[in-house]
Amino acid sequence: MTRHAALARWHEFLPATPAYQAWRNHVEPGHANVSRLSPALRTRVMLEDEIIADTLAQYHLPQVEKWLQEVCWRRYWKGWLEMRPHVWRRYRQGVHDAQRHLSTEQKARQNAIEQGQGGIAIMDHLARELIHTGYLHNHARMWFASYWVHVERLPWELGADFFFRHLLDADPASNTLSWRWVAGLQTRGKTYLVRRSNLEKYLTPTILQDSTGLELLEDSLVSPRPLSLPEEELPHALPQLPTLAPSLSSRFGLWLHPDDLCPEVGPLAHIRPTAVAAFTSSPIYTHYRLGQNRIQHLHAALKDATTRSAEHYGCPVTLDEAPTTADGLVTWAQREQLQDIVAFAPFIGPIADAIPHIQTRLAEISCQLHLIRRPSDLAVFPKAKAGFFPFWEKMKTELVRKSTGSVFEGKPIH
Ligand SMILES: Cc1cc2nc3c(=O)[nH]c(=O)nc-3n(C[C@H](O)[C@H](O)[C@H](O)COP(=O)(O)OP(=O)(O)OC[C@H]3O[C@@H](n4cnc5c(N)ncnc54)[C@H](O)[C@@H]3O)c2cc1C
Incomplete structure (x- = not known):
């Protein structure tokens, strides 16, 4: 996505941000309920600061709180991982180890699921959508990750790697930490379990037309896969980096x-x-x-x-x-x-x-x-020391205080 295309999409989506809260979780063909800006935000061809500044130039915070909260989730994950580089290193090592230790049977199962031939029609649909478009709706990512970890009982690292290889927005922080969250490693012991009733509530019926295998996702059937929790390490201080380029006389x-x-x-x-x-x-x-x-x-x-x-x-x-x-x-x-x-x-x-x-x-x-380092990253990342909601409370205070001020680099685009 070019910057020009991302800004055009953003202009188109901005009027829908007050309705975001009501419609965000509904998964429909074309995904009109969400912005689909993540590939642009991932590579920063456009900045979250621009989105935040434009939103607050147009609306009061309570009208668009859910929208801004989600935009800030990405900031939170980035800051959280910046202070815990070992979590990324362990995940990459986990991918390597899981690939080596998987049984032949598990490998065959992994391949079938990745190719959209796992046997549960909706999950096969999502695997194919991921490969063909490079995008999945957030709710679909949660369902698929939960299916992978808690139903198929495959290593979460290999599922995260499947997403990392195909998502256009593939992000070391958002992806790794979301998979950890679904598996029960991020908020310790709290897992996300996929449920048939939730799929039926939020998926457009046409996508769910083929109900093959849905009985395996019945509400009471899916139970958390027990995982051993690694010892928690305290966050490191954010590495000190300048926020201005040095004045250089050289080439x-x-x-x-x-x-x-x-x-x-x-x-x-x-x-x-x-x-x-x-x-x-x-x-x-x-x-x-x-x-x-x-x-x-x-x-x-x-x-x-x-x-x-x-x-x-x-x-x-x-x-x-x-x-x-x-x-x-x-x-x-x-x-x-x-x-x-x-x-x-x-x-x-x-x-x-x-x-x-x-x-x-x-x-x-x-x-x-x-x-x-961008000044706004330096201001925001250290706030991601603990859970999201304490982070969001601090962010909200900043957002109210300076909707287009020094913390945010973006200028309103209209
Ligand atoms: C298992 C799993 C893996 C994920 N992997 C990634 C990934 O690799 N890269 C990535 O950018 N996001 C990831 N997410 C988060 C989220 O699903 C996507 O950011 C979102 O679906 C992108 O679509 P959108 O731009 O239409 O989002 P919108 O709903 O329009 O939201 C706008 C922006 O807010 C941010 N955002 C929204 N929801 C979340 C969220 N739950 N967590 C973090 N940021 C969010 C994104 O930057 C997004 O572009 C993952 C979530 C899960 C459950």
Whole structure:
């Protein structure tokens, strides 16, 4: 989704935000009840701050509280994981271990379910929708995850990985932590159980026309899969990062990556880079076994960001394929004779995992990487120390206090 398309969709959806609370949970073909903006928010071709500012410019908070709450759930998950990087590392290790230890029978079951041939018609429909469109409604994600964990009793990590490979909005925080929540690991001991009556209440009857296998989801039938709870670790302090680019007299470059593709809004808007670059990398996509739609979406978002950056910064902008991001950055820095590279700090996830190696490789050619955090992330993330509702209470106070002020970088778009 380009920034232009995301803003157009947002303009279209904004008048529906007061009705969001009443209709959000209903799953209908086309998903008109929800914004479908998550792929744009995930890559930050548009910012939550823009959504929040526009919403509050138009409506009072009580009219749109549920809508803003959901927009802030994403912020909450991001902040929560930033302070607990071990949760991401353990999840990736869990995917690796589960793949190795799954029995032949379980592997066959996993494959059948992922291909939409598990035998419960509605779950098969959802698996196919995920693969073909790269999107699932939130309620559908909850049902499917619960089915995977509590009915099929497959490792939650492999279900989360299935989503991560195919969702266009695949996000290390929202995805991993939501799967943990369904499994009963996030809010300790509290699981989410899929129920036939809930499916019948919230799904359009045409989607549920084929009722094959629904009897396996009868309300009293699904029970929580017992899981051993890992020891809880206290959150780390948020790493200290600057919120402004350093003033550099050298030749410096701006690196764009899919955790933040909106450099023209926020603290990097006024820098004057020598060159801008972004990278695609087939070996990385193969390593994570990403689906075709997900790869195409990433490429389109990167292409859009480089086109906007060429216009905004008026310097050479490239989008190159590279074996790894470190290889791409080193080749680019040498070609452009860069002594410094500035970038938004990636969030906990695959790009952040690569940063130590990138820094080492750049240091070998005497080039320094400067990571910048958006001021609004710095203000919001530390509030995600405990549960969502204490976080939301603090957020609400901020929202009321400064609907378009310093915490929020977005400017009203109308
Ligand atoms: C098992 C599971 C896996 C999930 N995986 C992801 C993921 O990989 N990436 C992702 O962005 N979201 C994920 N979610 C959260 C949520 O389902 C999606 O953000 C939402 O469905 C996106 O659709 P939308 O843009 O139409 O949402 P809307 O209802 O229009 O909401 C607007 C925005 O608010 C945020 N939001 C809404 N609901 C949630 C929520 N429950 N948690 C966090 N943020 C929310 C999203 O940024 C969304 O784009 C997951 C939820 C579950 C239960």
